[in-house]
Amino acid sequence: SAVEEGTYLTQFANVDIVHRRDELRAQKILQDRAFKNEKVDFVWDTVVEGIEGDGTKVTGVAVKNIKTGEESVHAADGVFVYVGILPQTDAFVDLNITDEEGWILTNDYMETTVPGIFAVGDVRKKSLRQITTAVGDGAEAGNRAFTYVEAWNEENETK
Ligand SMILES: Cc1cc2nc3c(=O)[nH]c(=O)nc-3n(C[C@H](O)[C@H](O)[C@H](O)COP(=O)(O)OP(=O)(O)OC[C@H]3O[C@@H](n4cnc5c(N)ncnc54)[C@H](O)[C@@H]3O)c2cc1C
Structure with a gap:
């Protein structure tokens, strides 16, 4: 979901895709498209810990590298959550x-x-x-x- 939607969003912005692993499970054609796209960057082995803002808009995303434990804030103007879907059944x-x-x-x-x-x-x-x-x-x-x-x-x- 993230790879597909992230690539779509490059029509409007530069996109960083935060991913908890160091590889993707997306279809190969979607991966190739995203890797070739200069407006897409991947932040590997990382999870989102929080979204930061100034009260009116998003200013950054607090992230944590799950391999090193390093925490940092990634500057961003917006956040889109695309983590796939789970049926509530x-x-x-x-x-x-x-x-x-x-x-x-x-x-x-x-x-x-x-x-x-x-x-x-x-x-x-x-x-x-x-x-x-x-x-x-x-x-x-x-x-x-x-x-x-x-x-x-x-x-x-x-x-
Ligand atoms: C970000 C995003 C973008 C999308 N973009 C598109 C698009 O551009 N074009 C497109 O065709 N499709 C799009 N989709 C997919 C589309 O939204 C879904 O396929 C469609 O809404 C499915 O309809 P549904 O009725 O099965 O489920 P839903 O629309 O999810 O409706 C299920 C309803 O059941 C309610 N509900 C859940 N549990 C309970 C419960 N226990 N008791 C009572 N009610 C409950 C929920 O609140 C909800 O109102 C998108 C989906 C997402 C998440």
Whole structure:
């Protein structure tokens, strides 16, 4: 996330990417693009400890090198946080509908393995997490949920 967004931000500013390791996990094409970009610098083996400001704007980022323990303040006019995403699905773990990383597994109709429970949007395991795909998921799930409720009603009315 940081490499992609950092490269994008070079249209407007010089960018320092603070990274806690000494190498990237980003796709190779994104890495090559960032390494070639003169407006991108990497601050390796480092974590952000705090954001400093003068009360009206950001003036710097307090960082710590995790290998040497050295602490310093990196001058900056702005901070963008791009650390990837983690699904907030702890509440559903007991239903056994999540994978090992916490993404909810569904079929093409957004159904989980628990009848009547659907999942849509970013919490789903899928390749592209964007507004358009979230909305598409919602349309599919809504349609399927309608069919599910109709079938449930028919079954229970005949009992
Ligand atoms: C920085 C950033 C930039 C992005 N830029 C773009 C872009 O340019 N174009 C694009 O298409 N996509 C973009 N995306 C992705 C896009 O925002 C998501 O794919 C989309 O919002 C997913 O929709 P969603 O409804 O699944 O989740 P969300 O929009 O995250 O909505 C989930 C909602 O659930 C609520 N919620 C969470 N837990 C609970 C709970 N326990 N109880 C009740 N409510 C809860 C949250 O508060 C939130 O309102 C961007 C994402 C980020 C983070």
